[in-house]
Every structure is written in C-alpha cells, then in structure tokens.
Amino acid sequence: MNLAVRDIRQNFGRFALTTVGVGLLLMIVMGMGGIYRGLIADATLLVEAVGADLWLVQGATRGPFAEISRVPATLEDRARSVPGVAAARRFVSHTVQRAFRGRPLRMVVQGLAWPEDAGDWIPLAAGRALRHAHYEMVADRSLGLPLGTEVPLGKDLYRVVGLTQGMVGSGGDGMAFFTVSDAQAIQFDVPGEATRLERASRRARVGGRDLGRLNPLLLERSAGATAEIPALGPPQVSAVMVSLQPGLAAGSVMDTFAAWTDVTVYTRRQQIDLLLSGMVDKARRQLGLFRALLVIISTIIMALIIYTLTLDKIHDIALLKLIGARNRVIIGLILQQALLIGALGYGLAYWLGTFAFPRFPRRVVIEPPDLLLLAGVVAAISVVASLIGIAKALSVEPNKVLS
Template sequence: MNLAFKDACHAPARFALTSFGVAFLLTAVIGMVGLYRGVVEDALLIIERIDADLWVVQGERAGPFAEASAVAADVDRRVAGVPGVADVRRFSQFSQQFDFAGRMRRATVTGVDVPADDGRWLTLIAGRWLGAGRYEAVADAVTGLRIGDRVTLARDVYEIVGLTRGMVDSAGDGLLFVVINDATVIAQRRTSEEIHLARAAHGSSGAASADTSSVAQDSKIAAVLVRLDPAADHARVRAAIARWGDVAVLSTAEQRDLMLNARLWKLRLQILAFTLLILLITALVVSLIVYTMTIEKLHQIALLKLIGARERVVAGMIGQQAALIGFGGFLAAIGVSRLIFPLFPRRVVLLPSDLALLALLLAVICAVAAFVGIARASRVQAREVLS
C-alpha cells in the first residue's frame, strides 16, 4: 500500500495547491536559468554567426562588443594584402533611436560590407538580403517593422526589404542591417548646432557638410573581419597585422571571452545569485511543507508503530510524499514555463541539460525535506497514540 498516495487522495485539493506552490517557485528558477542562457545567446549571436577568424579593431581597444572602437578607413585594404588572408569585411554596430508610425523605437544598426558579406550567416524569414545599392535595410521582427516599411535614419529614408527573427544584441534590441556606407552616414550625421561647433573648432567660415563632426574621428568602421586561408598560419598572420601598431587583433574566442567575462560578468553573476536564492527558498518551503505534513500525522504514525509497523514504513511514506510534491511541482513548472516564457520580451532558452540538472537539484531538495520529516517521525513513540 502506498501510504503517501492514499494521503494525497484523502486531501487532493491541499496536495494540488501545495504542488502548484512549489511549481511556481520552480518556474521562477527555470525562468532565471533560461534568462541567463538567453542573455548569453543574444550576446554571442553576432560573434558566433558572422564567420570571422580574426577581428581587427582599434589599437589598445577590446573591440566593438566591449568598448568603442574605430579603425582607419583603409585598414581593410591593408589587411587584404597580408599573406594568408582569404577575404576581409568591414563591420560597424551602434544603437539608434528613430521615429516610426508616431512612436520612438530603438534598434541596433549593424553595418555589413555588401557585397563582400552575402548575408549567408543570417536566417531570413521573409524578403531578401541587401542588394548592392543603398537605402535598404533588413530588420529583425522584434523591431516591429515589416516588409515594405520605410523608416527615416539620419534624414535618409530606408526601405525594409527583409526580416529576421531572433537577431538581437546583448541588450535585447533588434538588429537593423544596412550596408556599411549607409551605417557610416547614419553614425556621422550631426545636428546643425554640432556643425556650427565644428566650424568654430576648425576656424572655418565656409559651408560645413552635414556629416562634419566635432568628434576627432576619421572613421566609423568599428572592426575589420578577417577570414583566413585554410592553410594559413593564424599566429603569423595575426602577428603581421598587430605590428602596425594602430590596430589590435582578436580571435573569435577572445571576443567571446571579453563579452561574457567583461561586459556581461556582473549581469550573469546577478542572475545566478538570484537563481541560487530562489533554490534556497524552494528548499526551505518544501522542507516546511513536509515537516508540517508529518506533524499533522503524528497520531497516525504512533498508531502505525503500535500495530507493529517498522520505521522504514514510516520513512517510506514521508519520502514518497516529498517525491510526489517535487515531481508534481516539476511537471507543472515545465508546463507553465512553456506557456508563459514565449511571451516574455527577452529570449528565455530552456535547455534539456538545464532541466535535467534542475530535476537533480530538486531530488536533493526533496531528499533533505524528507530527512527533516523522518527525523521528527522517528521520535514518535507508540504509546503516544493514547495521549
């Protein structure tokens, strides 16, 4: 006879509410872990997909994903002449706010070197990739833009010709892809007041271009992406470029490490800290529930001992109750997670390995909770049934 199952059937409403209470705590844990995975996946999206062996960035800088970076306009041509280099592409990325349909929206403008970059690392869900011309854009669906929409960026009108899904930056803003020349114009465009300040700074009385900037920066190219020949010596090519002095050379692995362990380190640490806190609360709640259930059945436990039931029968009943609560809560948590997490504004990634680890941790929590209940039940004497 499964005494734990009989007890659950005796008070099904209370058992269901108890399981759902545990389920919501576990849902929070699953959400925090999924959010952590989503933040990491979003942050590494461009780095992992853009297919670059080396990143040539501004000298003594860590690259565009860690800090501001701007390389000279001719760096791509210089890099292309290095033996072992298969092809080079210019790259730029910056945040931009723009007005569309009467609302201010935000996107991360990403300049790609068309036609050298054919966009094969992107997954389009509608439309096409950028052509060789200008004033076209490919937007992620999270921006709210659709095929055929026209948006104004830096006084120029861009037509949306393609859509992606899931292409966002580390902050969750959708990516807006334009050709590199358009990205440079958008980044360099300045207000009229800044143009006047630039004139004053340079002592010019003539007409200033709308692209003139008071910032002493001759290029808005953040990095040059390098693909190497299969037979090339990576270390030799990297050393040859690094000798120039005005640039730094990073591998994809180094860019990934800088993003995770520099820019996102505090955010990742905070998410993991909250996850551990919720797990601790879950352990306390499950232990308290099992202990309370044990206290409520002290008379029945004493009666079992009076009729000759062994300690392992009582221990098995308490352990089974803890397992039922944990198992029911875990299944309910997965169901709730599948329903609500797709509605969240940030990506929540549920990996089977994470769910398996959480199930293992929950099993440990239930075992500890059962031990607390068993320890109390072991002190019950058979004669207490008469009291």
C-alpha cells in the same frame, strides 16, 4: 500499498496548492537559468553568425562589443594585403533609439561591408538580403517592423526588405542590418544647423591663419562638405573582420597583426570570451544568486508543508510504529510525498514555461543539460525538505496512540 499516494488523495487540495506554488517557484528558477543562457546566446549570436576568424580593433581596447573601438576604414585594405587573409570586411555597430510611429524604436545598427558583404549569411525569416547600396535594411522581427515598412533614420528613409528571427544584441535590442555607408550615415547624422555651425567654425579657424587668408580656395573648401576635404579621412569604423584562407592556421597571420601597434587582434573565441567575461558575467552572478535564493525558498516552503503534513498524521505514524512498521515504511511515506511534490512541481514548471518563456521580452533558452541539472537540484531539495518531517516522525513514540 502506497501510503504516500493514499494520504495525498485524502489531502488533495493542500497537496495540489503546494505543488502549484512549488511549480511556479521552480518555473522562475528555470526561467532564470534560461535568461542567463539567453544572455549568452544574444551576446555571442552576431560573433558566431558573422563567421569572421579574426577581429582587428583599436589598439589596447577590447572592442568593438565590450568597449568602443575606432579604426580607420583603410585598415580593411591593409588587412587584405597580409598573406593568408582571404577577405576583410569593415564592421560598424552602434545602438540607436529613435521615435517611430509614436513609440520608441531601439535597435542595434549593423553595417555590412557592401558590396562584398550583402548579408547573405544572415538567417532570414522572410524577405531578402540587401540588394542596393543604400536605403535598404534587414530588421529583426522583435523590432516590430513588417516587410516594406519605411523607417526614417537621419535624413533618409530605409525600407525593410528582409526579416530575421531572434537576431538581437547583447542588450536584447533587435538588430537591423544596413550597408556600412548607411550605418555610418545614421551614426554620424547631425542636424543641419550643427553642420552649418561646424562649417562656420572651420572657416573662422582657417581664416584666422595666414594659410587661409593667403589661399582663398582652402578657405572655400574648409566651409564645404566634410567628404570634399581631402585632408580629412573617411569616417572610422568599429572594427575590421578578417577571414583566413581555408585550412590556414591563425598563428602566422595573428603574429603579423600583433606587430601592428595601432590595432589589437582577437580570434573569434577570444572575442566571445571578452563578451562573456565583460558583459555577461555580472548578470550571470546576479541571476545565479537569485536562483540560489529561490531554490532555498522552495526548499523551506516544501519543508514546511511536508512537516505540516507529517504533523497531521503523527498519530497514524505512531500507530504504524505500534503495530510494528519498519522505519523505512514511515520514511518512505514522507520522502515519497516530498519527491512527488518536487517531481510534479518540476513538471508543472516546465509545462508553464513552454507558454510563459516565449512571451518574455528577453530570449529564454532552456537547454537539456540545464533541465537535467535542475531536476537533480529538485530531487535534492525534496530530500532535504523531508528531513525535518522524517526526524519528527521517527522521534514519535508508539504509545502516543494511547494518548
């Protein structure tokens, strides 16, 4: 005869409310773990998806994700010349926030090294990859831009030709893929007045020197478009991604790049480690502390309820002892109730989570090992929560029945 279940039947309302409360708390604990996993997934998504073997970034920096990195676009050609390199692509990434249709539109602009890279590796949920050098974009669904939408960025309109699902940056902002030149146009776009002021400034600087006064052509060029000034290099990119020839170990190629003092080279694994240790670590610790607090709170609430339920039937427990019940009968009665609250709360947390988590603004990733770990934690806190009740029950004297 299961005394725990029969007692619960009698006190169903209180038991159900407790279970719901514990379930909601556990759902938050579960969600916190999922948010952490989501942070990792978001942070490493692009590095994993883009498939580069090596990353060349600005020397002595940990770019392009953990900090700003600027390398000349020509680095791409230098990298291609290294034996063992199969391909090199420019990488441009920056976050913009613009107003679109009356609401803020925040996106991570990713540049694809068109035409070598049209973004065919991007997992599309709808539409197609880029097919033109300019004015097309592939956007993540989280940006809320349907196919065919034309988005004004800088001085141009970009048409959404493809949609991705769940491609977000480490900050949780949806990604949008453009050609590198479009991405740079968006990044370095300045208002016309600023351009005019810069050109006037250049002209004044050149005109103030002999070189400019003696060479009218130079004076004229200095006041023209930046791209038409041969002495100025093209805009810089964030990094260069390198793919190695199949089957080749990275060691010798890395040694070559490591000898270039203007850049720093990272493998894909190192780049992921930089992302996790730099950007996600504090969030992980913060979420971990919050989870620990919630677990403690859940334990206290469960302990309180189990203790109250035990006090309510202390007379019955005394009677059971009087008629000779073993301690394990009494311990089982209390422990089973605690475990039932824990198990049902856990189940409820999981069930509610399947509805709630997809609606969270950030990705929530619930993985089986985390679920198993949490199940173990719930079992442990159920046992801990029942200890005070058990201690109380075991200390009661059988003759309390007579009082």
